[in-house]
Amino acid sequence: MEPKQFMLFCLNFSGMVYVNGGSFLKAYVIYQTCAFIIFGTSLILFAYFEPKPLIAKLQTLHFLIALSQIFCKFLSIALNQRETVDILDNLEKLSKEAFTDQKNAEILKRANKSSTKLPKIFMYVFCGYYPLRTINLLIRYLVFKSPQKFVEASWIPPFLASNYLTGLIYQVATCLCTGFTNAAYTGLIIFLTIQLSGQIQILRRAMEDGYPIKECVVLHQKLLRLFFRINRLLNALMLAEYILSSLYSCISTFLILKSLSSGGKGVANNAYVLVLVLLRVFLICYCGNIIQTQGEKLHSSAYFGEWYRKSLPEKKSVQLMMSLTMVQPFKYNYRRILTVDMALFLKSIHTTYSYLTMLLSFADHK
Numbered sequence: 001m002e003p004k005q006f007m008l009f010c011l012n013f014s015g016m017v018y019v020n021g022g023s024f025l026k027a028y029v030i031y032q033t034c035a036f037i038i039f040g041t042s043l044i045l046f047a048y049f050e051p052k053p054l055i056a057k058l059q060t061l062h063f064l065i066a067l068s069q070i071f072c073k074f075l076s077i078a079l080n081q082r083e084t085v086d087i088l089d090n091l092e093k094l095s096k097e098a099f100t101d102q103k104n105a106e107i108l109k110r111a112n113k114s115s116t117k118l119p120k121i122f123m124y125v126f127c128g129y130y131p132l133r134t135i136n137l138l139i140r141y142l143v144f145k146s147p148q149k150f151v152e153a154s155w156i157p158p159f160l161a162s163n164y165l166t167g168l169i170y171q172v173a174t175c176l177c178t179g180f181t182n183a184a185y186t187g188l189i190i191f192l193t194i195q196l197s198g199q200i201q202i203l204r205r206a207m208e209d210g211y212p213i214k215e216c217v218v219l220h221q222k223l224l225r226l227f228f229r230i231n232r233l234l235n236a237l238m239l240a241e242y243i244l245s246s247l248y249s250c251i252s253t254f255l256i257l258k259s260l261s262s263g264g265k266g267v268a269n270n271a272y273v274l275v276l277v278l279l280r281v282f283l284i285c286y287c288g289n290i291i292q293t294q295g296e297k298l299h300s301s302a303y304f305g306e307w308y309r310k311s312l313p314e315k316k317s318v319q320l321m322m323s324l325t326m327v328q329p330f331k332y333n334y335r336r337i338l339t340v341d342m343a344l345f346l347k348s349i350h351t352t353y354s355y356l357t358m359l360l361s362f363a364d365h366k
Helices: 003-014 023-049 054-079 081-097 102-127 129-142 164-208 213-261 267-304 312-327 342-365
Strands: none
Touching (some): 003 102, 054 081, 102 164, 129 164, 164 267, 213 267
């Protein structure tokens, strides 16, 4: 499967993109949207009607933060699906128009292979949570004889909750969409980063090997325009990821500590969720680092190329390109206020620790 077709399949599977899709795909998108609404409503009803000790409140808040974060991704990509598909089309077009020599063909081959293989691996990781959790709950019910009533930190209709299996099926049917959306969103960021990084490497190679300056400048302008479109599509989501993931990680860690102090029940589930959240933030920040590094290397390639042997107009073109690489660097950022890189990941860990310290102090006081 070609890289673009692979990514479109993943987005279709998550229900975020249905451009040129048939009736089944549109019905599937409606199901995904309804599942988000039902799950969110169930959480709110649980928080309102059920008894609320601190742990139950935090568990519900835990789910609400995750759902808000994931639904924002789903809604943002779904509302901008034509822009998303057009970006994928432009990346594919750039790959076909790239400088056609053996070195660049190898760069494209590696980029295409990585941009399908890596997202696939991480999508299995993110999608695997709910199947594994469902299997775990079924084993507990069938082998260890769990209570007949299904209990979860969300409201379940009484006629379903009275039976363990029907409650479990309801919970899986309303929650499964969150795993698909998380997986497809993370896969999309990895895919776009690897493809764009490959194109920047080709431009660097062209500058270093003395390709016509005019063609290099044109390719650089195309890449800049494409990068700005990608950044506009993802920057608000990355900001929400940074803010909400710190809260989510804090509550997950707190629940793990409380579970350890009360016999260890629920530790494995909360630990797995915590690892997934941290992994997702790490991947997004690492993708930001990759693009930023490639942009810095592009500036060096432009500077150390043999531009001094070119004509005066070509020298001016190189000067303009070098200025653009400084003024408009390749950096995932939110309105140039928040830059997405590994420093942001460390800042997220520090923020999580601060929230956790405050929450532990509050719990001890209570």
